[in-house]
Amino acid sequence: MNIAINASNLSKHFGNIVAVDNINFSVHRGECFGLLGPNGAGKSSTIRMITCSSPLTSGQLIVHGLNVNNEQRSIKSHIGIVPQNDNLDPDLPVKQNLEVYARYYGLNKQLIRRRVEEQLEIFELSDRANSPIHSLSGGMRRRLLIARALLHNPSILILDEPTVGLDPQARHIVWQQLRQLTKNGVTQVLTTHYMDEAEQLCDRIIVINHGKILAKAKPQELIQQYVGNNVLEIQNFSNGIELLKRSLDFTIEYEIFGDKTNIYASDDNLLTISAKIKISNKSNLRKANLEDVFLRLTGRRLVE
């Protein structure tokens, strides 16, 4: 069984709104799979269908070899979920949050005690075992949420925006722990709109927008395919672009984001252009990243 999750012709409608539009993808065992897209793209709806909390409108979804339509209890016992919103139990301190949660999986007392100690240790929360939840920092809460999702040793971990709202240091700690999980063979599915996060963690990603899959590949492949090696970023250049195009003997692709213009071309051509740009325009030749892919694919229109 090399496929952890398989979605075929998966759709989710809310009344007339199509949140997920007939998508197909599969997640391999042991990989970290990223779902990227702007707000309202259909990421969370897809996640909610995988976690059995939202029924499918149509299509088929198999998780851990089981159909989400009729084996929900079984599926939920094999997956761990790190939600986007902090839903730790505010009425219980750290350790008891984990103990009570582990009990929902029907684990016996001894095993619960052992797993809770282990998770507190791994996520560096042992010294906060008796603290009330409201006294924890954002990073600690996030770690506790991940620890909680792993209590029953799930084979698939689902993370919905795992580092949203965290400071850079806390993000790096979370990333490090997620990479460790990948080493331990835990399949991960994560949604994010931090492109550096996707580049850091994901083996493969899909980019979705308006409920449809726009691209599906490894992060580096996507960058190569949609952007190339490098990008030339120029400030306040939107009026100069026509002039520049006429002066070149090759064609270029570009996009204008407010006061910033991004030019995409081969490395040699970018150097040629770079030489033509006035210093006052503040140009910057930099490595292409996943964010460029994302912006090219999903458009720069603000999505709410």
Added chain:
Amino acid sequence: MNLILSRPNISISSLYVWQRHRDVFFKIWKTESLGIGLEPWIVILAMGFGLGQFVTLDSGEKYVQFLAPGLMAMFPMFAAIFECGWGAFMRISMHGTYEAILNTPASIEDITTGDILWGTTRATLNATYILIVLLILNHWTDAVNSPYAIGIVFVAILQGFLFSSIAIAFAALARAMSHFGYLFNIIVMPMFWLSGGFFPINELPEWAQNIAWFLPLIHSVELNRALLNGNLTLNMIGDFFWLAIVAIAFYAIALVLMRRRLIV
């Protein structure tokens, strides 16, 4: 629609949900119990002995004797309604507790049932405690006159389940905390005053009496009254069945409304 009408999916997980509430209760009972513990003493002293001085009943009994069965119906009702009304609403809408539990093998029905069982537990503890207080004060109150009084615990279980189900059905409908004003003012308070717990309702206009008999609380008061006095009658069967029917109906309604609320 199919989802709403499908067969309820209940398992051992409802016990785990109940255990969660119990654990939270053990965490907070020290701070809460002083208030809860004092309440019946104050009410029995103030209403029973204070107000009681000015009240003469046709039956010739002391007012505190008349009041006792009502207290053991009304306070447990409040306990159940607070726990499964406000409490459940916060767990659904504000703390995400339900969402978190739903990510485990527990189903919506398990969570609803666990909550109702906990509300039932709180109501039962409450009624039992008032019974103990009355026994302690029995030398002055003469409220407990029969060993059948122990049956009040079972009445409390039945009505605890009933009022918990009503409250949780309402929590599933409520979209804001302020909506609980409707539950309180349109359902709970009229039932409270028409329960025959504070004053006999046979002096009320006939339409009011008809409404009162339709409401469940009066039937727990009647059952408690019969049990305290050891005065068992066939009417009790009717009281029991009415409570049971309403309880089952609202449990079913609660399950449906919770599914409707939580499945998107």
